Amino acid sequence: MTTLEETPGSSKADPVLVAHDVQRWFGGLQSVGVDHLEIETGLVTSLIGPNGAGKTTLFNLLSGFDIPNSGSVVFGGSDISRAKPHQRARAGMVRTFQLTRSMTRLTVLENAKLAAQHQVGERLWCAPISALWKRQEREIEERARAVLATFGLGRMVDEYAGTLSGGQRRLLELARALMLEPRLLMLDEPMGGVNPALRETIMDQLRSLAAQGTTVLIVEHDMDMVMGVSDWVVCMAQGKVIAEGRPATVANDGAVVEAYLGSGYGDPLEPSDVEGAQ
Amino acid sequence: MDVLIDALRTALGPQAALYALAAVGLNLHYGYTGMLNFGQVGFMLVGAYGIAIGVSTFGWPLWAALILTIVAAVGYALLLGLPTVRLRADYLAITTLAAGEAMRLLFRSHSTEEVTGGVFGLTRFANEFYELNPIPRGRYGFGNLVFSHQTLWVMIVGWVLAVAAALLVWRLAKSPWGRVALSIREDEEVVRSAGKSVVSIKIQSLVLGGVMGAGAGAVLAISQQAVAPDAFIPEVTFFAYAAVILGGVGRAWGPLVGAVMFWFLISVFDSGIRALADTGAMPDQLFSADALGAYRFVLVGFGLMALMIFRPQGIFGDRNEMVLGDH
Structure with missing residues (x-):
């Protein structure tokens, strides 16, 4: 890990997942345009970025729940670009959902x-x-x-x-995902709607999974969690990967701060802007 | 008293048995796999005509016609299912409804008359079935509730098939296959994310339940020694749904009890309305001969509404499960 290069799209020593030129357009709007992204085996990688950055869309594209307009996805050395979601899950690429899903009855x-x-x-x-x-x-x-x-x-x-309560459903989803014995566990906002006590349970589980060598990819807004469990952080904005590296490096990256706070941040608001809006 | 005897005769007769069989198949589709099949009647048509065409048109023995029926039902299920199971439940509903009507119109059309007998259908193809009847000639029953040996033979075969089908569904529901099917009913995406092929389980369910529907059609054709295309109107599917809902959706034995109840109620209402009309207490305009038949369905409608209000889970359903169903 110490040898990994901290630049967007950098190549890894032993990537479990390689996405290349993955693009998804909704009409004229490009939701995801990732040139190249590699996820290193055995690490906990967090995917962060402001709302609408395309994180969940990328998740759906990687797990086969959505189909990219172009691009390829290689998992564990084999090209799975055309594989259906259940085939990817069988291959060991297991995901959870941002809005928890379970068989209620x-x-x-x-x-x-x-x-x-x-x-x-x-x-x-x-x-x-x-x-x-x-x-x-x-x-x-x-x-x-x-x-x-x-x-x-x-x-x-x-x-x-x-x-079950919302938080318990998160735990159930995690448990269900682990029943598949995944090679790559992909969690979409595992902390969403979870109370602090359960957060600790989830964090502990993730740490012990990581210790056992499971590769984990997380989409998360909760920065405590991202900083607490991640080995590697990838930041997306407007569909692109704008930064990746160790948590501390990414947290201090200028492009990341700008993406979160907006490029116009700091400029005083002119009265003419307000009138223009009206 | 006669009203109840008549109702019991209908509720236990071949009609109820074949609806029970069709409803068991429908329950597999809708209750266990969450597939809204609005065209079970199409499978029944395929089953009825499979026997009729095999024997009458092609001159085959009954067993060969039976094999034709099953092959045709599987083929129809695949034809219907392969393009549509990937779609949402409501699209499947529209497709199956339209396909059922298309089948009826195809089988009654002039162009297929040589094979299907057109509007008049086919008759007298079940002699071989009745020759197999082991029951000695005569009438059987208690008091006024009697059946001829022929009716009894169809009834027994019909109910044995219906019970066997329900038994199979019950076994399946308790198996890992059933767990996947029920999970598809609840949330397809979870099933995909768990590495299961939603499409193949849905197709299997559609084929199996469809073959049960075809079996019901075959019993119908045999019990009447005649098939005509206009017996296979969309209402037939909805009567089968009524049996499923009465008994309890997703309960293996529900459709059997539901079918018995449905035909019992239909018969009671029918006799009741006729008796009321005969008294002359009601104005003739309200109770013209054509209207009488329709009134019983109005009453069944009220009955179903009452059921939905007071016991929405059906006879065997679980109220708690019902409440959780609203996501």
């Missing part, structure tokens, strides 16, 4: 169990014969209970997911 436990991979009982012709999948189901259930317990949802397993 399924229990917390079922929500977690859904995400386990290679389930024999998901094949239509095996499903009616429970003998074929009972043993695997038990293993999955054990693992799901363990993962849910680490997120403090151990007592909620039999409740409908719809009864």
Whole structure:
């Protein structure tokens, strides 16, 4: 990590994800135009930027939930530009959503169990014969209970997911994502709507995941969290990557400060501006 | 008393059995996978004509016609599903509704008359089925509730199929396959992000539930020894929906009970209105012969409204689950 270059689009030693020339246009408006971005394996990388910078759009493009107008995405050495979202998830690229999503009328436990991979009982012709999948189901259930317990949802397993609070739904989403045993965990604002007590739980989980070597990519507005857990920070503005580097470097980057505060910041407001607006 | 006997006869008869079977398929689509299929009648048409065309037009034995029926139903499901399952639920609803009507018009059109029998349809293709009847000639039942040996034979086959279908759906719902299907009903994006193919599960559900619908159509054709295109109007789908909703959406056994209740109520209302008309207490303009048939559906409509107000989850549904359904 010490050898990584702190310039936008710099090449990494062992990138798990490489996005090249990824563009997304909505009509005449370019929402994302990332020339080149590499995410280093084994690090916690945060993607920051002001509202409307294109962070979530880039997330959707990388995870296959949106299709870019041009560009390529290489994950773990193979080109996944044309892969569907579920194929990318199977390959180990697992995401959560900015607005939490869960199956409200399924229990917390079922929500977690859904995400386990290679389930024999998901094949239509095996499903009616429970003998074929009972043993695997038990293993999955054990693992799901363990993962849910680490997120403090151990007592909620039999409740409908719809009864959880906003913060608990974040935890459930994280638990579900971990059930897939991801190579790259992509979290879209994991701190959104989470109270301080639960924030600590999430931070702890992320740190321990990072310690186990899972690569994590986070979109986050919460600067305490970004500075607290990130090894690397990428800043976007108006669809472009404008800076990347270690947290301290990016926090003091002139372009980043300008992007957050606006280029006109500091200029006194003229009376003529106000009249013009009217 | 006769009113209730008549109602019971309808509620247990072949009609209710085949609606139960169609409703079980519809429940798999709508209750378990969240697919709004408004054209279950199209599958029933395919099933009914599969038997009729196989036997009458092509002169095949019954088993061959049965295979044709299943193949045709799978084909129809794929034709309908492959282009539309990626779309939102409401688009699937419009497509299936239109496809059902298109099938009816295609089968009644002059150009297909040689195969389908046109407007008049086909008749007398189920002799082989009735020859298989192991029940000795006669009438069976208690008191006034009696069925002929032929009706009883269709009834038994119909109900066995309906119960078997419900049993299969119940097993599926308890399996990991069912978990994916239910999750698709709740939120497709989560299922995708969990690495599951939404399209393939939806197609499987559509095919399986569609084959059940086709089975219902086959029972209909066999029970009447006749098919005509205009029996397959869109209302048929909505009657099946009424059975699903009465029994409880997403409950494996709901459609069976729902179908029995639906036809029981229809029959009670029908007899009740006729009895009322016969007393002469009501003005004739209100109770003309054509209007009588329509009134029972008005009453069923009121019944469904009352159900939605007082027990929106249906007979077997779970109120708590219902409340959580509103995102």
